Amino acid sequence: MIARRTLLRSGALVVAVPVVLPLGAEAPALAPTVFVRVDAQGRVVATVPKPDTGQGVRTMAAVLVAEELAVEVADVTLEQAPGDTARYGSQSVGNSMSSRHITGPLRAASATARCLLVAAAAARWQVPVAECVARGGRVEHPRRRALPYRALVADAAALDPATVPVTLTPPERWRLIGRTPAGRSDARAVVTGRAAYGVESAPAGRLVAVVARPQWIGAVVDTVDDAAARAVAGVVAVVRLVPPGAGQGGVAVVATSTAAALRGRDALRVTWTGGTPTADSRAWLADLEAALPPLTGTFDAQRVYRLPLLAHAPMEPMNATADVTADAVRVWAPVQNPGGLRTTLAAQLGRPDTQVHVTPTLAGGAFGRRIEIDPVQEAVACSQAVGRPVTVRWTRDDDTRHDSYRPMSAHRLAATLGPDGVPTTRVHQVATWPLTVSPPFANPAVVRASGDHFPYAVPGEVSVTLRPAPLRTGFWRSVYAGQFAYAEECFLGELARRGGHDPIAVRRRLLPEGSRLRAVLDAAALEAGTPVGSSRSQHSRAAACHLEYDSAIAVVVDADPTARRVRRVTVAVDVGVPIHPSGVVAQVEGAVLDALSTVLGAQITVRNGAVVQSSFRDYAWARITDCPDIDVVLVRSDAPIGGLGELAYPPAAAAIATALAGGGGPVTGMPYGVEVG
Incomplete structure (x- = not known):
């Protein structure tokens, strides 16, 4: 079999790749901080933290x-x-x-750096800096x-930055x-196979490990007969992994x-x-659902929503490489918090921090899963056992059946409604599990703060009841907001x-x-235009809004409920200044497709103690044929730069489900129209 990258590299296309100096290389340079030199x-070299x-x-x-240093x-x-x-x-x-x-x-x-270079030139020419x-x-x-900058670097580096006024480009x-042409700086490397992801960043001579994992939830190893495994050609060692220090446990x-x-x-x-x-x-x-407290008072409308377990399912399964020696621990891995991992x-x-070296690699998706370090712990344990670099590779089935899942919730x-049917007061009761990977989330107040971002002028009460989590749960794109907002927006719809x-x-x-929020809602409505379709059976429109991460977003969805088909998703988003506009659009599109997938059918179920789903063949992520037209409008404002990666999922999921419901009944869960759990 020819690896994808081998095939790509063997083609006629020749790509020039810039040579990158090793970190910490000694050379005369202008380096105002660790980020730029x-x-x-x-x-010009930028260190990305x-x-x-x-x-x-x-x-x-x-x-x-490039903007501030006046280069491309x-x-x-x-x-x-x-x-x-x-x-x-x-670095999280x-x-x-x-x-x-x-x-x-x-x-x-x-x-x-720019102001120092300009000051150096002005001094050489003996002219005013202005x-x-x-x-x-x-x-x-x-x-x-x-x-050119190269002629000024030495002079600029000799200047005292405290004596040179620094101004940002207005x-x-x-x-x-906010004006960058479409495209990512690493796009060519990715599509030609030159971009190094986790398993491709390991040192030469590394060994590879896979792990036999528990057959049911919470099980631990009882006995191991590894004679037949050790007899397999190429097998070097069998290592028993004991949690929590060696990850989730199992036999490597x-x-x-x-x-x-x-x-x-x-x-x-192995017996368990x-x-x-x-x-x-x-x-x-x-x-x-039984843990939800009884309602007190009189209400004009009420609804219960049931939301399932969800797996992260990044395109690149979990992996990590470790090389543990007497004087150093070296790790290469796609992680979300390399500094925290090192500590x-x-x-x-x-070990002292100086002995631990973490090299974060490009990651093929994360969505909260790579905050956790269990694959790294497994690699470290294996390297300690064999005295050589080891890459731990999770299969897709491992990734699906042994994830840290988004919690279920009810x-x-x-x-209560006014005479015109518009809500005047509300109650939202939530029963869910804490995030087992993060102790602070054992507090209902923390869960509420994470999830409750209701933006509308409807006063009400929100309560959270936590039940013990029966399996491993963790951060999933938008954390609890994806559940709170889904229920709230579906109910309002x-x-x-x-x-x-x-x-x-x-x-x-x-x-x-x-x-x-009003501005982005108006922008989304304007872009969506007049609904297309001659009857409710052919067309249904829904909307949802979300305000979080110092950003605002509105989603308008047009769907054909009879065909169970989403036709168009229109999104307007305000992140203050969109630094890289095409990147903003890509983030929104990805979140919309995550929302579409989880509304149409993706969920994790457990039967007889084990996760049923094993890969994309039964964890039903959206296919190309499911994808609607997605239009993204960037609404610029004077607000500080806001976050984006998790912003679009909650309103997109709610609007998609509500549009698909059309005139056929209310939304009662996720996935829509499918048994939950």
Whole structure:
């Protein structure tokens, strides 16, 4: 079999790849901070503190640096920062924080470098700084010959930054921020197979491990007969993994190749003990619904919504490589928090931070799963056992059946209505599980703060009841907001339909005039235009809004309920300044397709103690034939730069479900029209 990258590299297309200096390389350079440097050849190098899990943070960094240093995006060489919070600050990619965290530091560092270069040129020419301008990788003066950056680096590096006034490029002079042409800085590398993901970033000579995992939820290893596995050609070792320090637990087979490791795992004879071999997710959901407190008072409408377990399902399954030696621990992995991982590993292994080196790789999706470090712990345990670098590879089935799932939840919503059928008060009761991977989420107040972002002028009460989680649960794109907002927006959509109200008009009425949400809702409605279709059986329109991460979004969905087909999704989003507009559009499109998938049928169910689904063949993610037209409108505002990665999922899911319901009945769960649990 020819690997994809081997095939791509063998083609006639020749791609020039910029040479990247090793991190920490010693050379004369202008480096105002750890984030930006201009080397002796005048090359601009940006160190990206956050890992790229598909959200395009590297491209965003290149745009910011190129803007302030007056060069083109293609002129910026990107380096990925290693895990080191002391040098780079928070490196976590979560809570849609990447753009909000990196924009200020990268712009400031780049602007400082530009002002130092201009000051160096002005000093050499003995002219006022105000007469000089940086443009196209050089400093220009109307009466002097322009000087390239490389001719000024040494002089600029010798200046005291405290003596040089630094000014950011004002918005009216931006060439790139908010105006970048479509495309990502790493697109060519990705499509030609040159981009290195987790399993491709390991050192030469590494071994490969796969893990035999519990056959039912909560089980641990009882006995292991590994004689047949050790007899498989290529198998080097069999390692018993004990949680929590070695991940989720199981038995790892370490071999010279993935194929040998899989054959060895098939030959293992493992018995399991403990756990809940009779667990059933239908019973879990019934327990959550029973935990909802009884309603007190009189209401004109009420509804219960049931939401299932969801797996993360990134395109790149979990993996990690570790090389543990007497004097160092080296890790290569697609992770969401390399700095935090470094600190955690140092503490777990009793090593100083200086001995732990984490190299974050490009990740093929994350969605909250790669905040967790269990694949890294497995790789570290295997490397310790064999004394060599080891890559732990999860299969797609491993990824689906041993994930940390989005919790199930049950929601009871009730409302009193005015004479016109518009809600005047509301109640939202939630019964769910905490996130087992994050202890703070054992607090109902934390769960509510994560999920409750109801934006409309309808006063009410929100309560959260937590039941013990019967399996591993974790962060999933939008965390609890994806559940709270789904129930709230579906209920509001039902009330609007019941009262004969247009779904957009009723929301406009309940949103403050002049608000960001009102603006994006109006923009989405304008773009969506007049509904197409001659009857309700052929056309149904729904809308939903969401305000979170310092951003605002509105979604309008047109669907054909009879065909169970979403025709068009129109989204208007306000993230303040969209640093990389095509990246914003891509993030929204991806979240819409996640929403479509979970509304149409994707869910995780448990029967006889085990997860039923095993891969995309039965964890039904949307196919190309399911995809609607998606139109994204960027609404610019003076608000601070907001987050985006998780923003679109909650309103998109609610609007899609409500549109599909059409005149055929209310939404009562997710997936819509399918048994939940």
